[in-house]
Amino acid sequence: MNKLNYMCPHCKGHLRVSNHIIFLTKTTNGKSGLLLVNSELGNYSVLMHPTLSYDLGEHVNFVCPICYENLDAPEYDKNLAKIIMEDEEGKESTILFSKINGEKCTYKIAKNEVKAFGDDKSEYRSSFGDIF
Template identity: 45%
Template sequence: MEKNDFLCPHCRGHLRPNNKIILSARTPDNKVGLILLSPELGEYSVVKHDSFKIKEGEHIDIFCPVCHADLGTYHENKNLAKIIMIDEKGIESDIVFSEIAGQKSTCKIHGDQIEDFGEDASIYTNLWGATPKY
């Protein structure tokens, strides 16, 4: 079985060179670092260097590590970032996730189909103008 691929929506650079999604992050006090996220939607483990401190509840700006584009400019709600997922069948979907540290909210959007993941996903459900289809 092939694994899902993840791309930057700006440069279409590959964000998953191996088994983690790699993103660049900046804290409110302008500390920067790389974060590695699970490619499994709804799994919220984060790998980062011990010296890169992220506080629960703070807004973290997320950037593409390839082109450095701000991935949080996708929606008028500035707490959301977007990347692209291409599944094993070649189907492309938008993956929108919270930039609030510790908030477990991810949406997979393909056309008019919206699938929520995470215990905090209901915070943003009404932003899409539709109820998720499961």
């Protein structure tokens, strides 16, 4: 298990517990629940209560479960959400991922470098300009 920290960009609260990142998720039509996402970039396995289910292609809002701020990243794309990753040396990167259920793409941004993960990673290529 790696020792990376994942934090809310607003309150810097730790979102990782064991090997999962915990989000409060909700849709505009009222569905809401806790979603646990695997902390390994590019691993899209999730855990949730059996009563929570999102449709394929549904737009899901990701919210910090500590400060309740929305994790939207409109500066990149309306379909992307962001958190902060801190490595063992304390260096921070921005992690972006798709809010669309079923879309597999994650981006790690540090200085002038973007690393992309997932089958759908080319979907938001244009959001990253020349550095992708």
